[in-house]
Amino acid sequence: MRIVAEHLSYTYNPNTPFAAAALKDVSLCIEEGEFFGIIGHTGSGKSTFIQHLNGLIRLPSSMKKYRERKPKRGEQLLPRPTLRVGSYDLSEKTTDFRALRKSVGMVFQYPEHQLFGETVKEDVAFGLKNFAEKGKELSKEVETSAVREAIEAVGLNYGEVAEKSPFDLSGGQKRRVAIAGVIVSRPEILVLDEPAAGLDPLGKKEIMELLHRLHKTWCKTVIIVSHDMDEIAENCTMSALFAEGTVKYCLSPRELFQKAEELFALGLDIPLVAKLCRALDERGIHIDCDYTAADFVKKILALKRGEGRA
Amino acid sequence: MKEVAFGQYYPVDSFIHRLDPRLKLVFLIAFITAIFIASNFWGLGACVLVLAAIIVFSRVPLGKVLRSVRAIAFLVLFTAVINLLFYAGETVYFQWGILVVTKEGILFSVFLVIRLLLLVICSSMLTYTTTPVALTDGIESLLTPLKWIRFPVHALALIMSIALRMIPTLMEEAERIQNAQKARGADFESGNIFRRIKAIVPILIPLLLSAFRRADELGDAMEARCYMGGKMRTKYKKLKFSWRDGLSLFVCVLLITAVVLLRIYLGDVI
Numbered sequence: 001m002r003i004v005a006e007h008l009s010y011t012y013n014p015n016t017p018f019a020a021a022a023l024k025d026v027s028l029c030i031e032e033g034e035f036f037g038i039i040g041h042t043g044s045g046k047s048t049f050i051q052h053l054n055g056l057i058r059l060p061s062s063m064k065k066y067r068e069r070k071p072k073r074g075e076q077l078l079p080r081p082t083l084r085v086g087s088y089d090l091s092e093k094t095t096d097f098r099a100l101r102k103s104v105g106m107v108f109q110y111p112e113h114q115l116f117g118e119t120v121k122e123d124v125a126f127g128l129k130n131f132a133e134k135g136k137e138l139s140k141e142v143e144t145s146a147v148r149e150a151i152e153a154v155g156l157n158y159g160e161v162a163e164k165s166p167f168d169l170s171g172g173q174k175r176r177v178a179i180a181g182v183i184v185s186r187p188e189i190l191v192l193d194e195p196a197a198g199l200d201p202l203g204k205k206e207i208m209e210l211l212h213r214l215h216k217t218w219c220k221t222v223i224i225v226s227h228d229m230d231e232i233a234e235n236c237t238m239s240a241l242f243a244e245g246t247v248k249y250c251l252s253p254r255e256l257f258q259k260a261e262e263l264f265a266l267g268l269d270i271p272l273v274a275k276l277c278r279a280l281d282e283r284g285i286h287i288d289c290d291y292t293a294a295d296f297v298k299k300i301l302a303l304k305r306g307e308g309r310a
Numbered sequence: 311m312k313e314v315a316f317g318q319y320y321p322v323d324s325f326i327h328r329l330d331p332r333l334k335l336v337f338l339i340a341f342i343t344a345i346f347i348a349s350n351f352w353g354l355g356a357c358v359l360v361l362a363a364i365i366v367f368s369r370v371p372l373g374k375v376l377r378s379v380r381a382i383a384f385l386v387l388f389t390a391v392i393n394l395l396f397y398a399g400e401t402v403y404f405q406w407g408i409l410v411v412t413k414e415g416i417l418f419s420v421f422l423v424i425r426l427l428l429l430v431i432c433s434s435m436l437t438y439t440t441t442p443v444a445l446t447d448g449i450e451s452l453l454t455p456l457k458w459i460r461f462p463v464h465a466l467a468l469i470m471s472i473a474l475r476m477i478p479t480l481m482e483e484a485e486r487i488q489n490a491q492k493a494r495g496a497d498f499e500s501g502n503i504f505r506r507i508k509a510i511v512p513i514l515i516p517l518l519l520s521a522f523r524r525a526d527e528l529g530d531a532m533e534a535r536c537y538m539g540g541k542m543r544t545k546y547k548k549l550k551f552s553w554r555d556g557l558s559l560f561v562c563v564l565l566i567t568a569v570v571l572l573r574i575y576l577g578d579v580i
Contacts, residue, residue: 017320017321017322051489054493056489056492056493098495098497101493101494101495102490102495105493106490106493108486108489108490108493111490113487113516113519113520114487114490114491114516115516116511116512116515116516126491126494126495126496126512127494130495131492131495138574167519179493182493182494185494185495259490279471
């Protein structure tokens with residue numbers, strides 16, 4: 001499913017002294033199959049944007065009360081915001097938001113804080129039961145096998161954790177359970193807000209590996225929101241940079257991190273590898289890499305070998 | 311949700327906003343007393359006049375002020391209708407079974423409606439113009455005499471201010487959890503009352519857990535900084551009595567005097 005957003009705008013607490021514009025005329029396209037990274041400061045609108053993707057924040061035109069406004073004479077109306085996710089048009093009132101939420105899974109920040117089930121099994125099955133068609137109860141076998149698959153997909157041992165209370169697990173395990181609770185309904189798009197926040201370096205690496213595994217087998221598109229430039233450079237195929245409620249760039253990490261000066265001007269950092277490349281550049285050594293550590297090492301080694309031969 | 315979360319504080323700078331919170335609290339108590347002392351329309355009129363002045367000087371939009379009435383609109387209506395139909399007066403306009411509409415009944419229900427509206431609006435004016443923090447400071451300061459009977463005024467004030475401080479945080483948390491469960495297909499809007507109550511469980515459990523976690527963390531953080539309530543603590547914001555407060559106090563005394571005199575000389579509403 002392809003995501004196409006055009007002219008999205010959103011203001012929190014409109015018409016009050018607390019009004020705050022979170023999105024200003026955002027247009028963005030996310031192709032199917034990407035491992036997409038969304039970068040930006042706190043308050044840049046990235047979280048607001050992703051909440052649009054599964055209809056947690058509705059476009060005004062999809063609300064029941066919405067009436068098309070006629071432009072006053074001489075007034076130019078802003079272009080109508082639209083958002084398409086696959087075949088769902090989120091600016092329509094008739095959109096089936098339940099079906100949409102089934103196909104767009106969303107994992108919030110610190111998802112382990114949203115666990116509530118008595119057992120891991122029960123918590124993971126929550127989404128599955130909710131998305132089951134009305135009137136058609138899922139059979140126990142179908143439910144159990146789906147839950148088992150999801151728990152195993154996130155790298156946990158079903159037999160070990162299924163009957164435990166989710167609150168007895170370790171932090172990393174809890175987060176995996178929370179992710180299992182989202183992917184259990186087999187979403188085509190998986191959106192994660194800071195999936196690695198608050199984990200130690202090893203935990204971060206494991207979560208990212210898990211997401212790559214899921215990307216290949218479970219969900220066609222994975223979208224992550226992140227502060228960590230290294231994470232974006234290492235993992236993403238495309239990235240969008242949000243600043244002050246607008247999309248400043250939508251480029252591959254390789255192209256994005258070449259704009260070091262622009263990023264610094266926005267108060268953002270570049271990945272460590274990109275910094276190394278810049279430092280080497282200043283010393284007259286140009287390395288053309290995609291800013292992943294693996295590629296950098298490969299290119300450096302190739303250069304060294306070349307020098308050795310010469 | 312946000313609406314409740316911010317209390318009702320309306321952030322503008324005005325004469326009323328700048329008043330000492332202690333004074334505002336005393337004023338509120340005096341004002342409520344005045345409303346109950348007032349026994350006729352002249353007395354209430356004096357109260358209405360003062361409240362109108364407060365609203366004008368507070369620069370809170372009238373629409374916002376009237377919004378606070380909406381919550382008790384039913385109660386007001388109910389009181390009015392009951393009194394209108396059952397008040398046993400002398401000048402009967404209309405009678406049907408036990409229901410009577412009398413001149414006195416009409417006057418009395420109008421009187422009650424005005425009284426109720428005054429009560430609600432004056433209390434919400436306090437919350438519109440005073441931040442929760444200033445309010446707790448004021449309450450703490452006013453309760454100081456209770457220290458004589460070993461009442462833990464400071465602890466009480468601390469509990470109140472932490473509770474108030476945490477309301478928006480918990481609201482935000484609740485909203486976040488609600489969104490997360492919605493993303494997993496939870497449905498909070500449809501179904502009968504029992505279904506809806508059951509649907510709240512996935513919000514309530516994580517919310518309680520996070521409240522306890524926060525409380526723990528806050529307690530640890532305070533202890534780590536050697537927090538000790540009571541005598542030795544100084545205040546960042548000292549409450550000061552200014553000419554505005556003096557003027558308001560004068561208005562307050564004037565109002566009470568006026569209402570008492572009006573009660574003595576003009577008698578009851580009917």
